[in-house]
Amino acid sequence: MKPHRTTLLMLPAFAMLGCIFLAPLAWFFVHTLLIDSDPSDLRDQLVAVLASRAMLRAIVTTNWISLLVTVTVLLLGYPIAYYLANRRGFRFTLVVFCVIVPYFTSIIVRTYSWMVLLGREGLINQALRDLHLISDPLPLLYNQFSIVIGMTYVLLPYMVLTLFAAMKGIDRNLLLAARGMGASGPMIFRRVYLPLSRHGVISGALIVFILSIGFFITPALMGGPSDVMVAMLIERSVEITLDWPGAAVMSLFLLSVTLLLYAVYYRVTDVRRLMGTV
Amino acid sequence: MNGAPLPDGKGALDLDGLTKRYGEERVVDAVSLGIRAGEFFSLLGPSGSGKTTTLMMIAGFVAPDGGAIRVDGADLTRVPPQRRGLGMVFQNYAIFPHLNVFENVAFPLRARRVTEAELRPRVQAALALVRLERFAERFARQLSGGQQQRVAIAxxxxxxxxxxxxxxxxxxxxxxxxxxxxxxxxxIQRRLGMTVIYVTHDQEEAVNMSDRLAIMNHGRIEQVGPPGDVYQRPHNAFVARFLGEANLIAGTIDRVHAGEAALRTEDGTLLRGSIDGPLEAGRAAALFVRPEQLALGDGGGENRMHGTVARRSFLGSTVRTQVDSGRGVHLLIDMINAGAMRMPEPGSAVTVSWSPACSRILIG
Amino acid sequence: MGTVMSTRRGLLRGAVPAALAAPMLWTRRAAAAQQLMVRTPGGAFDEVKKRTVYAPFQEMTGIEIVPVPSTAAKLLAMFKAGQVDIDVIDTGDDSLLDLEHAGALEAIPYKDFKYTNPDDIDPSVRMEHQVGSFVYAFVNGFNTTVYPVGKEPKTWAEFWDIKAFPGPRTLADMASGAPNLEIALIADGVPMDKVYPIDIERAFRSLSRIRPAVPKFWDTGALSAQMLSNREAVLAVIWNTRVQVAAAGGAPVAPQWNQNQVLAQAYGITKGTPKLDAGVRFIDYSLSPAVQARWLGAYKAIPVNQQAYAHTAPELMDPQTNLPWTRSKGFRNDIRWWSANRAKVGAHWNRWVLQ
Known part of the structure; x- marks a missing residue:
């Protein structure tokens, strides 16, 4: 198909995206930063918000938690994706089911179920106490540990599916060839399988990180008082203190970082390869 | 054999009753072969004949259900592929896309923990052998199909x-x-003197390259031998047809005498040809003769048939004439295309003749 | 060819007037049905109110109440964009004050009330641009498996006493709307009637003292009730409504009403709504004594119409004074102070939680 025709087919999607997403976003930024407040104060506003202790701490927390989540999701997701890429039939369906089904459950429900498990009087602490392994409950909830667990659970499917797609694209003949040439299992993994799934690892890590830095519900519900992420600051400014220019500055910042990461993602994830044209 | 064997004469391969079943089907059925060190040996057959499965069992990627594989007398049947020490060139090359040409070629050496100092000259020598010295830094996607093939060989x-x-x-x-x-x-094979087991369905390729070849069909070996022998003296109609063009004229054995038999065709013509083993008169059989052994006119030999020229086609260096001789017998005659040579027009009546020495009587 | 053309024209002849007429039909039908768009908190709130208020109101007047979910911020954004399609706003009195300051509310025409005598309405919630619909309070909620009734902290000072009353607590997060600065001051020794204007520094210092016992500040009412029910917290500064709902559901929780902070749910009318009359009628109706008794008897909240006190759920009444607990033991939340200082408190909170 000619390129301009495919573009034409995308037109309704672009139009919809423009109307329901881009236009309101532009309206919000223009209104809050240029109309409601004095544009000449914009620089001061930017500095005041971005350099505030709360924002700086939130940026550090956001990056740190996103990094922890990305690493955890990768370490958990890689073996699962590997298993899926090498299985068929019932076991494949079962694991896919387990990975995908939570994806269709409300994120709030999923987060609450973790709270039931991890709480002071939750199942895990109760079981440990019944086994006399601990006397006082372990602090499993309302800290970064629980945030990472909750977010990992939510984001795992993105990583697994991205890695699975990459692993399915690996030519099995290459692995046979490596074996035929005398390579041991670990060497095949390190020198052939891992490098060939690398673009999946990078894409998966980027997509998980991008989603992580905008996370709101899970850290708000499962985090402790000081675990404040940027998205939570924005929500608070919009809904509670009604400081919309401040929220706009923070949103603009978060949006820029996200778009920047997407640009990297776009470059790393050879789109043509995803389309299967290479 | 044509290839100079390795100095130490290594590389002899024995297959002994090798069998592979998928469900009820025997895709490889009791294949036994003795391949000599330094031999270029082809497994030739139509798709589904079991040739690739046989190769995969030799490589170790497919576990046999029965039989044994021995290299220079050592049993490799249960040895994992990475410890068999065999070279392998895959159908679609299997070049590692994330490694450049040099690293691709170096891979088997790294797997064997060859030191860096030793590795470099060996890789360069292998690349020189396939004339790819200047492409060491390239990646597979920057190479043509032929170049990728050479990387796989190196x-x-x-x-x-x-x-x-x-x-x-x-x-x-x-x-x-x-x-x-x-x-x-x-x-390359001649220079290095290694044994090559070559799987193909292209008979021309197999004939051109092989010291010996095996024709496979339905998981079994139909015939083994040097290409010329198999071409000239096929054991059965399948081999005759699979390796090149063949005329097969049906009839019954009329009489047998001293390594030779006479076949009576359905229109009563008697044709003579050599036989391999004992045959009894009255059996249904076919006379086999290659198209290039036939001549138009009486001069070709004692076997003769009459018919009408049906069509003529130019195949470049040869001209193929089809002569219909009644009762569904169509004879193909290949002649050197010698320019000014006069050819009978389609529709004209002709005599076709050939020598009994070039003819074989085949059963089945 | 000719047939096709005439068929097409025929189609067009029919289609154009129909298309033009459609919006008019739609408008007329909507007008005939008399729908009133009301912002509500949704959920269980609407379920009770549908049964006890909306349905009888529609039966009587033909006006259908259509609940619409929205946050205060969204209402403000709609107002700024000039696109408010909501007629009546049923929300916290503090949010309504923000909207009033933005010029988004009509004055409440009390003189037009027919079902309710404006003088019966609790004066603390009867304001020019908004009128309370019921009141509730921040109370000390406690888990009765840990502190049996009678053994719980009786004052905020006791609540703050981590040694005498051990166990994790939960208090309101800034994200819930406002942190419990008033209660922190009372715990620190400030009398109930001297809380405002709040000494922000002192309040946060007081909060710092209890913070080691707070694993989590709650941002939604649901979270506070859940934490108290499953002993994530054994003591909570919590809305009394949440304690009652949890207790009714069998959770071992109870409220201590002493020194409660009185909050109000209230109505406002959107500036310029074409359905002003219907809106006023609805507010008037839902504040009348009989409706307040029926509705809040079921919802277990305290009426604003003092004529309805007699029908209030007994657990909301102080047996000694025969007044609602909010009148006998409470102090009124000052929404004006909060409206003026919320951003400042927000910034302070953001710094404080990081300590």
Whole structure:
């Protein structure tokens, strides 16, 4: 198909995206930063918000938690994706089911179920106490540990599916060839399988990180008082203190970082390869 | 054999009753072969004949259900592929896309923990052998099909395996390139003196390159021998038809005498041809003769048939004439295209003749 | 060819007037049905109110109440964009004050009330641009498996006493709307009637003292009730409504009403709504004594119409004074102070939680 025709087919999607997403976003930024407040104060506003202790701490927390989540999701997701890429039939369906089904459950429900498990009087602490392994409950909830667990659970499917797609694209003949040439299992993994799934690892890590830095519900519900992420600051400014220019500055910042990461993602994830044209 | 064997004469392969079943079907059925060190040996057959499965069992990627594989007398049947020490060239090359040409070729050496100092000259020598010295830094996607093929070959030979397995290595190349590569592969094999087991469905390729070949069909070996022998003296109609064009004229054995038999065709013509074993008169059989052994006119030999020229086609260096001789017998006659030669027009009545020495009486 | 053309024209002849007429039809039908768009908190709130208020109101007047979910911020954004399609706003009195300051509310025409005598309405919630619909309070909620009734902290000072009353607590997060600065001051010794204007520094210092016992500040009412029910917290500064709902559901929780902070749910009318009359009628109706008794008897909240006190759920009434607990033991939340200082408190909170 000619390129301009495919573009034409995308037109309704672009139009919809423009109307329901881009236009309101532009309206919000223009209104809050240029109309409601004095544009000449914009620089001061930017500095005041971005350099505030709360924002700086939130940026550090956001990056740190996103990094922890990305690493955890990768370490958990890689073996699962590997298993899926090498299985068929019932076991494949079962694991896919387990990975995908939570994806269709409300994120709030999923987060609450973790709270039931991890709480002071939750199942895990109760079981440990019944086994006399601990006397006082372990602090499993309302800290970064629980945030990472909750977010990992939510984001795992993105990583697994991205890695699975990459692993399915690996030519099995290459692995046979490596074996035929005398390579041991670990060497095949390190020198052939891992490098060939690398673009999946990078894409998966980027997509998980991008989603992580905008996370709101899970850290708000499962985090402790000081675990404040940027998205939570924005929500608070919009809904509670009604400081919309401040929220706009923070949103603009978060949006820029996200778009920047997407640009990297776009470059790393050879789109043509995803389309299967290479 | 044509290839000079390795100095230590290594690379002999024995297959002993090798069998592979998928469910009820025996895809490889009690295949026994003795391949000599330094031999270029082809497994030839139509798709589904079991040739690739046989090769995969030799490589160790497919576990046999029965039989044994021995290299230089050592039983490899249960040895995992990475410890068999065989070179392998895959059908679609299996070049690692994330490694450059040099690293691809170096891979088997790294797997064997060859030191860096030793590795470099060996890789360069292998690349020189396939004339790719200048492409060491390139990646597979920057190479043509023929160049990728050469990388695969360099990678298969760099660690001096006594045996190299090749699975339809030229299948993806176009015809001209394929001929050049045949020459090149054969040349490398001769220089290094290694044993090559070559799987193909292209009979021309097999005939051109092989010291010996095995024709496979339905998981069994139909015939083994040097290409010329198999071509001239096929054991049965399948082999006769599979390896080149063949005329097969049906009839019954009329009489047998001293390694020779006479066949009576349905219109009563008697044709003579050689036989391999004892045959009794009255059995249904077919007379086999290659098209290039037939001549138009009486001068070709004592076997004669009459008919009408049905059509004529030019195949470049040869001209193929089809003569219909009643009762469904169609004879193909190939003659050298010698320019000014006069050919009978379609529709004209002709006599076709050939020598009984070039004819064989086949059963089945 | 000719047939096709005439068929097409025929189609067009029919289609154009129909298309033009459609919006008019739609408008007329909507007008005939008399729908009133009301912002509500949704959920269980609406379920009770549908049964006890909306349905009888529609039966009587033909006006259908259509609940619409929205946050205060969204209402403000709609107002700024000039696109408010909501007629009546049923929300916290503090949010309504923000909207009033933005000029988004009509004055409440008390003189037009027919079902309710404006003088019966609790004066603390009867304001020019908004009128309370019921009141509730921040109370000390406690888990009765840990502190049996009678053994719980009786004052905020006791609540703050981590040694005498051990166990994790939960208090309101800034994200819930406002942190419990008033209660922190009372715990620190400030009398109930001297809380405002809040000494922000002192309040946060007081909060710092209890913070080691707070694993989590709650941002939604649901979270506070859940934490108290499953002993994530054994003591909570919590809305009394949440304690009652949890207790009714069998959770071992109870409220201590002493020194409660009185909050109000209230109505406002959107500036310029074409359905002003219907809106006023609805507010008037839902504040009348009989409706307040029926509705809040079921919802277990305290009426604003003092004529309805007699029908209030007994657990909301102080037996000694025969007044609602909010009148006998409470102090009124000052929404004006909060409206003026919320951003400042927000910034302070953001710094404080990081300590």
């Amino acid at each position: 990678r298969a030979i760099v660690f001096h395996p006594p045996i190299v397995l090749m699975d339809e290595p030229l299948g993806a190349l176009d015809k001209n390139l394929r001929y050049d590569m045949q020459v090149e592969i054969k040349d």
